Amino acid sequence: MIRLNNIHKSYEMGNNSLHVLKGIDLHIEQGDFVSIMGSSGSGKSTLLNILGMLDNYDTGTYHLAGNLIANMSEKKSAQLRNEMVGFVFQSFNLISFKNAMENVALPLYYKGVPRKKRNQIAMEYLEKLGLKEWASHMPNEMSGGQKQRVAIARALISKPKIILADEPTGALDSATSYEVMNILKEINQEGITVIIVTHEHDIAAMTSQIIRLNDGLIHEIIRNGELKKFQKEYIHGLEPA
Amino acid sequence: MRSFMTAFGVFWGIFMLIIMSGAGKALENGVLEGVKAFATNSAFFWTERTSVAYAGFQRGRRWEYDNTDIQYIRENVKDVEYLSPRLFGWQQSGNNTVRGERSGSFQMYGDYPDYFKIDRWTPIKGRLINEIDILGNRKVCNIGERVVEVMFAKDEDPIGQYLKISGVYFQVVGVIHAETQINIGDGKKEETIIIPFSTMQRAYNYGNVVHFFSVTSQKGTKVSDLEDKLKRILKDRHKIAQEDLQAIGSFNIEKEFVKFSSLFLGIQALTWIVGIGTLLAGVIGVSNIMLVIIKERTQEIGIQRAIGATPAVIIKHIVAESVFLTVMAGYIGLSLGVGVLEILNRVLESGGDKLFFRNPHVSLAMGLSSLAVLVLAGIVAGLIPAQRAISIKPIDAIRDET
Numbered sequence: 193m194i195r196l197n198n199i200h201k202s203y204e205m206g207n208n209s210l211h212v213l214k215g216i217d218l219h220i221e222q223g224d225f226v227s228i229m230g231s232s233g234s235g236k237s238t239l240l241n242i243l244g245m246l247d248n249y250d251t252g253t254y255h256l257a258g259n260l261i262a263n264m265s266e267k268k269s270a271q272l273r274n275e276m277v278g279f280v281f282q283s284f285n286l287i288s289f290k291n292a293m294e295n296v297a298l299p300l301y302y303k304g305v306p307r308k309k310r311n312q313i314a315m316e317y318l319e320k321l322g323l324k325e326w327a328s329h330m331p332n333e334m335s336g337g338q339k340q341r342v343a344i345a346r347a348l349i350s351k352p353k354i355i356l357a358d359e360p361t362g363a364l365d366s367a368t369s370y371e372v373m374n375i376l377k378e379i380n381q382e383g384i385t386v387i388i389v390t391h392e393h394d395i396a397a398m399t400s401q402i403i404r405l406n407d408g409l410i411h412e413i414i415r416n417g418e419l420k421k422f423q424k425e426y427i428h429g430l431e432p433a
Numbered sequence: 434m435r436s437f438m439t440a441f442g443v444f445w446g447i448f449m450l451i452i453m454s455g456a457g458k459a460l461e462n463g464v465l466e467g468v469k470a471f472a473t474n475s476a477f478f479w480t481e482r483t484s485v486a487y488a489g490f491q492r493g494r495r496w497e498y499d500n501t502d503i504q505y506i507r508e509n510v511k512d513v514e515y516l517s518p519r520l521f522g523w524q525q526s527g528n529n530t531v532r533g534e535r536s537g538s539f540q541m542y543g544d545y546p547d548y549f550k551i552d553r554w555t556p557i558k559g560r561l562i563n564e565i566d567i568l569g570n571r572k573v574c575n576i577g578e579r580v581v582e583v584m585f586a587k588d589e590d591p592i593g594q595y596l597k598i599s600g601v602y603f604q605v606v607g608v609i610h611a612e613t614q615i616n617i618g619d620g621k622k623e624e625t626i627i628i629p630f631s632t633m634q635r636a637y638n639y640g641n642v643v644h645f646f647s648v649t650s651q652k653g654t655k656v657s658d659l660e661d662k663l664k665r666i667l668k669d670r671h672k673i674a675q676e677d678l679q680a681i682g683s684f685n686i687e688k689e690f691v692k693f694s695s696l697f698l699g700i701q702a703l704t705w706i707v708g709i710g711t712l713l714a715g716v717i718g719v720s721n722i723m724l725v726i727i728k729e730r731t732q733e734i735g736i737q738r739a740i741g742a743t744p745a746v747i748i749k750h751i752v753a754e755s756v757f758l759t760v761m762a763g764y765i766g767l768s769l770g771v772g773v774l775e776i777l778n779r780v781l782e783s784g785g786d787k788l789f790f791r792n793p794h795v796s797l798a799m800g801l802s803s804l805a806v807l808v809l810a811g812i813v814a815g816l817i818p819a820q821r822a823i824s825i826k827p828i829d830a831i832r833d834e835t
Binding site for chain 1: 732733735736737738739740741742743744745746823826827
């Protein structure tokens with residue numbers, strides 16, 4: 193599904209060049225539930241942006257569902273994003289002057305689906321996420337958890353192959369965080385690949401595969417079976433505190 | 434609100450454009466209204482004192498045209514369409530026209546019927562002077578509207594009545610109305626009495642003298658060329674040096690028309706320059722406010738692009754908003770401008786019709802073209818901010834925490 197081969201990425205900061213990704217090799221299969229962890233500056237968000245075609249990489253190759261993603265026009269990448277990828281953000285990023293239903297329906301608008309049909313589909317997704325009664329509410333009338341669920345509904349509506357979530361629980365309390373994670377888990381069980389970036393160990397522990405980045409390189413990949421050990425390590429890490 | 438304040442610039446630009454263009458048009462209308470019935474291919478000749486000594490004559494000689502000149506031109510100059518000699522009545526002080534107890538002072542001219550084709554007059558009552566009047570030296574006259582008011586009671590029909598003009602009785606055969614404001618001779622055109630040219634020569638002892646004559650050129654001949662040609666012939670016939678520029682007075686409508694046309698062209702050009710300039714200032718304002726709006730919406734645009742909006746969609750939205758803003762403001766400006774012109778028109782119409790400023794309006798073409806300019810301006814105003822919005826990477830846009 194996703195195949196990264198020796199990806200390098202650096203940012204120009206005036207005269208200095210900041211080498212963020214220093215050769216990432218990564219393989220993610222269809223239906224995986226992956227979390228990317230790492231300290232700040234380790235390049236996890238950059239990696240997610242490259243995966244989501246929001247950012248380019250310098251060298252290496254990136255294949256998404258068999259397509260080489262390189263040097264695409266803005267138009268082409270926008271279309272691919274629309275078809276393949278759903279985004280969930282830390283700060284929800286709903287459009288503030290549109291109500292929940294319109295927010296959810298937005299990706300279909302860019303696909304050219306007629307209004308009546310896209311609103312109908314949007315309602316189905318809202319119902320699925322238990323937000324039917326909130327369809328006509330504006331984002332500022334909803335709680336963080338509700339907003340994130342609307343954002344997830346929006347990410348799902350274009351039937352993507354991959355959900356990319358950048359700190360989806362970063363702005364939520366732990367109860368709502370678990371709620372959101374459960375939703376993502378359900379989505380994953382329907383066969384959609386879910387990749388989240390997080391720095392919370394308990395959130396990461398709910399995924400089936402953890403990729404730890406350190407200083408632009410993959411430090412370790414912890415698979416499902418090893419998670420118990422990881423959880424121990426996490427508890428261990430808490431103890432001195 | 435902020436956007437609408439900015440769009441005021443566009444509103445003002447269009448408003449100015451419309452008002453100025455309308456006013457320019459009104460001036461043009463006013464001036465052309467006064468001359469439009471006048472044959473544009475006409476020229477007029479009179480005599481002045483000579484300024485060059487020639488063939489034994491001293492400079493400063495007084496001279497006059499006579500019937501043989503008219504005869505010669507009629508027979509030999511084929512470029513002439515109409516030729517109408519004229520005599521001016523005595524410029525005497527006091528009243529020259531008497532009828533019973535009534536009397537008045539009017540301008541009297543002896544004319545040929547062709548004259549009515551050059552400087553258009555229309556009969557309100559009766560008929561114009563015709564060839565038979567000329568041939569028979571009939572003592573008949575056409576009188577202007579003011580003459581009727583002075584010489585006749587309100588309920589009297591002037592046709593068939595007699596007026597004693599400078600001691601000779603003339604029968605009124607027509608009341609005439611001048612179609613143009615160009616006046617050759619003194620006084621007002623309403624205070625004119627016209628009698629047959631031949632009658633005037635005989636009745637007032639003018640012999641074969643001609644004071645003045647008008648010509649029009651045949652189609653295909655420029656009246657300026659004809660004017661020069663006739664001057665050469667006349668100088669030859671009256672022993673006047675060809676290099677004497679003063680002896681023959683002349684005037685040619687074509688030249689005046691060209692002057693007018695270029696004047697109005699200049700006014701129109703100025704209108705557009707100022708209008709477009711003001712409009713441009715407004716458009717820059719709109720472009721500016723669009724940049725601010727884009728800046729505020731960076732995050733929103735980033736999200737839209739992340740969930741699949743192509744750059745074309747984003748550009749379309751921004752340009753549409755900018756066009757909407759400009760066209761709205763422009764439309765208000767357009768309507769208000771037209772409204773003001775309409776009110777001005779009403780006011781002008783209610784107050785007398787002798788103004789050189791009449792019927793201010795803008796043509797449909799003008800309105801449409803200014804609307805087209807507006808749409809274009811809106812697109813231009815939106816394109817720069819849109820380009821700017823696209824140039825920001827979606828990821829940076831989403832990160833933008835403002």
